Amino acid sequence: MTIYLPFEILTAIFEELDDVRDIWHIRTANRTFCAAATPIAFRILSVITTKGSAQNLGRLFAVPDIAAHVREVTFHDTDTDRKGRALKSSAVHELASSFSRFHQLPRLETINLTFYPSYGNRLDGGSLALQSSVLGALASSFSVRAPKLMSLSLHNLRASDLSPLESPSFQTVLTTLRHFQLSVLFDGFERWCNFWGTLCPRTILAPMQHSLTELTLHSDANVGALSELSFAGLHFPHLCALSLRMVIFEPSVGAKQFILRHAATLARLELLVCKLPADPDMFLSPSPTAHARDESGYCRWEHIWDRFAAELTALVALHVDERRSDRWGRTNSEFRYVRPDLEKMTYRETYTLARRNAADAAALRRFHLTVATRSKEARGDS
Structure with a gap:
């Protein structure tokens, strides 16, 4: 006995096929299959x-x-x-x-x-x-x-x-x-x-x-104040996903402020190999107060992660990769800070004290935990 499936069910079945080659084979079976599979094959x-x-x-x-x-x-x-x-x-x-x-x-x-x-x-x-x-x-x-x-x-x-x-x-x-x-x-x-x-x-x-609603900006070289990049004046009222790669979080670039401007809507954030400008006194002074940071214009990742955790209240997905891979896939050590090389108009990665790296890493872990908690709450998990 021949069983005829409704056209809508055929279409729903074909929609589940992952390999487009299967769709092309189905189109050759008969006129009904061809009519159901063609919109999917050429989508x-x-x-x-x-x-x-x-x-x-x-x-x-x-x-x-x-x-x-x-x-x-x-x-x-x-x-x-x-x-x-x-x-x-x-x-x-x-x-x-x-x-x-x-x-x-x-x-x-x-x-x-x-x-x-x-x-x-x-x-x-x-x-x-x-x-x-x-x-x-x-x-x-x-x-x-x-x-x-x-x-x-x-x-x-x-x-x-x-x-x-x-x-x-x-x-x-x-x-x-x-x-x-x-x-x-x-x-x-x-x-x-x-x-x-x-x-x-x-x-x-x-x-x-x-x-x-979703924005990805990726570069294969550090981009910041030397490139005259600025996010000032840009605001996307419906932005829910943002991905940045190799952006230097310099004050004039305004990347931190750009992210915070979208705190009410930003649900997914990805930061890949983004850097901060190194404070000349980074290796000598203890962690500065918020007032001192505002005065100097310099900041630490520790403070950025803590502020993001507190203010990005809609965030439920976070991916931060501080490692840089070369064209052969080899991963270099973590360098969270850079210094501008004005002679070559580029940025040079710089080492920081172990306690500074530890504080930054700890703050990032806190940020991840905060986002993970919000994500569970959003899903209704106990």
Whole structure:
């Protein structure tokens, strides 16, 4: 006896399949299965830097019924094809051509772009041209019809030639975002300063203040006052998740105050390899009073962790990683403080006294315990 399942149940079953290849096999079974599986099969499109991948994406636009199912596009720059050959200009052209047609994806909600494989990778000008071409193509598409994006991820950007992000069409898209992830690779001090000092806070972050709920800002090099970064004036009323990587908590940067401004809503906080400027008297003086800290402008992690524990009352998830790994995955010793090297316009990690490290580590443990307690209370655990 043949049993026919309702269409809704078939769809619910197919939704539980983890491997998209299974969905593609199901589509070939019969017309009913194909109708139920097709929206799932085309919900997420994955594109890589090959001419074939770009052409496949281009063909999809010729079938509006299929394009209507696309909710997310994920792009990964592999830098070379499967045979290890460098990306050709024809592939760049095909990718740009396809990305310029994103306005033909009426239900598009998420775009994830990864331009470089990992932190520390330094690629040639051809790959930089790819970044510029893809961003320019998106800006062109947005000018035809701006999608109501909810999530945008720009991973491993070079700070060079980001003018498409300043276009009116791209600015319009930024205003609707709820989730935004950005990771940037260092590629020259002048461009670096322009990005972190002007482009990022004023052009990228400012337009999304009223809608954003999750923000990720990652760097592959220390970024702080030397880069002219400042969080002053930025406030996201609905922000519930924040992740920062390699940000120096200098007074002029205002990272601590930025976090505290969102105490009422911030539920998840992640700080990766973030540092504090070293107090010149750190190695001599005992732990300063709050008044003395305000006078000098210097602070200790101990005091930041204790203040966060007391004031971030909505926080239920915390991840702090003070270790730094090199490109080979080797973990370096913990350095919580840095000093600016004005000659080389960078920061140098510095050792601190054992009692200072112990006090900072103890405060971080207290912070974790406080957050864990709040998390249990929020879940209703006894």
